[in-house]
Amino acid sequence: MKEPAxxxxxxxxxAFQGPGDLxxxxxxxxxxxxSLFEGASGFRAVGExxxxxxxxxxxxxxxxxxxxxxxxxxxxxxxxxERAYAHYNxxxxxxxxxxxxxxxxxxxxxxxxxxxxxxxxxxxQQGFYAEQLRPYYERFGPARVKVLLYxxxxxxxxxxxxxxxxxxxxxxxxxxxxxxxxxxxxxxxSRLLHNLLVRNNPLKSVAKKVVPTPLRxxxxxxxxxxxxxRPAKLNPATxxxxxxxxxxxxxALQGLAGRDLSAWLAT
Numbered sequence: 001m002k003e004p005a006x007x008x009x010x011x012x013x014x015a016f017q018g019p020g021d022l023x024x025x026x027x028x029x030x031x032x033x034x035s036l037f038e039g040a041s042g043f044r045a046v047g048e049x050x051x052x053x054x055x056x057x058x059x060x061x062x063x064x065x066x067x068x069x070x071x072x073x074x075x076x077x078x079x080x081x082e083r084a085y086a087h088y089n090x091x092x093x094x095x096x097x098x099x100x101x102x103x104x105x106x107x108x109x110x111x112x113x114x115x116x117x118x119x120x121x122x123x124x125q126q127g128f129y130a131e132q133l134r135p136y137y138e139r140f141g142p143a144r145v146k147v148l149l150y151x152x153x154x155x156x157x158x159x160x161x162x163x164x165x166x167x168x169x170x171x172x173x174x175x176x177x178x179x180x181x182x183x184x185x186x187x188x189x190s191r192l193l194h195n196l197l198v199r200n201n202p203l204k205s206v207a208k209k210v211v212p213t214p215l216r217x218x219x220x221x222x223x224x225x226x227x228x229x230r231p232a233k234l235n236p237a238t239x240x241x242x243x244x245x246x247x248x249x250x251x252a253l254q255g256l257a258g259r260d261l262s263a264w265l266a267t
Contacts, residue, residue, distance in 0.1 A: 001025075005052040006033040007063040018117030020096040026052075030067075045168045055119045055126065058135040065139055072168060073136055078150035079264050080127030080250070081242035085234040087123050089187050095198040103238055124242065130252035137256050147257035186228040193227050240267040 004027040013028055014021070027033045040046045053060050054075060064071055078086070088105050091097035099105035105123060112121045120126065136145050146167050152160045157178050165172040195201070197220055207216065243265060254261045 001027070001036055001048070003050045003052065004033060004036060004048055005050040006030075007060045007067070008050065008052040008056050010063055014118070015116070016118040017115055018096070018112065018121050019098075020094060021118040024118075045170050052119075054129075054132050057132065058139070061135045061139045071140070072144050072146070073140060074146045074148060074164065074167065075129075075133060076148045076150055076153060077129055077253075080129065080246045081239045082234065083150075084123040084127050084242060085231075085238075087120065087126070089231045091121070092187055092191070095195045103235070124245070127242070127246055128249045130249045130256055133253070133256060142256070142258065147253070147259060149259070151263075187231040189227050189229050193223070197224060197227075236267075243267055 003024075005024075006027045009026045009028045010030070011028060014024075014026065016022065027036070036048070037046055053064070053073075056063075064073075077083075084106075085102050088097060088102045091105075097105060099108065102123070109122050109124060126132075133145070133147070146164075148160060148163065158175070161174075161176055162172050165174060197204075211219075247265060250261050250264050253259075
């Protein structure tokens with residue numbers, strides 16, 4: 001299970017109120033969480049990948065420390081403005097974001113937070129990385145927290161993986177098959193068609209009753225692909241405004257992570 005998010009939701013299921021928020025499957029029970037690692041004894045490093053932890057602050061850091069005192073933590077971070085825009089497009093692709101533009105969606109962040117939407121709806125706010133990672137650095141120290149860059153993952157994946165393996169103290173020469181690309185970013189050409197395909201609606205309910213399952217499983221992915229295109233580039237003015245907002249946090253992250261992030265400050 002890729003994102004169990006146990007340390008975020010330990011003790012009780014989430015109660016977020018945004019569209020589709022409760023569709024995420026998470027683990028809230030300690031024994032269930034432990035069962036995810038059955039059969040993994042004897043390995044030098046065992047782990048999981050829950051993106052939700054970065055938003056958890058001191059509370060989640062303390063839970064992780066109590067359960068896994070020898071833990072090592074990694075965060076793969078993307079340029080904060082580009083990440084915010086990519087997250088908006090991801091929510092559009094899921095069929096839950098109704099706002100027609102990224103700028104309109106950002107203008108509703110405060111309203112959505114008041115309505116208890118999942119924290120990932122806060123596209124802009126989630127880009128303040130230093131603010132979110134500081135509790136982890138304070139609790140675990142820089143020797144056990146590693147920041148990696150999404151740009152390196154794209155441009156030089158094998159070098160980045162070697163860095164990961166060295167950090168985890170496993171075989172740094174192991175070669176990973178990276179030929180298959182996952183989660184390739186796209187947006188629907190027609191939101192109407194896309195939403196008909198991905199969201200519950202009367203037409204979809206009828207189709208399930210009258211169209212054989214094998215045919216639906218053959219047709220739907222092809223319709224999705226034909227209705228997909230690469231998203232437009234982030235508006236330069238919006239990008240510049242976001243970089244200006246993130247500037248102090250980027251500089252703080254440089255100090256925490258010991259990485260040159262000057263490229264993130266270029267508009």
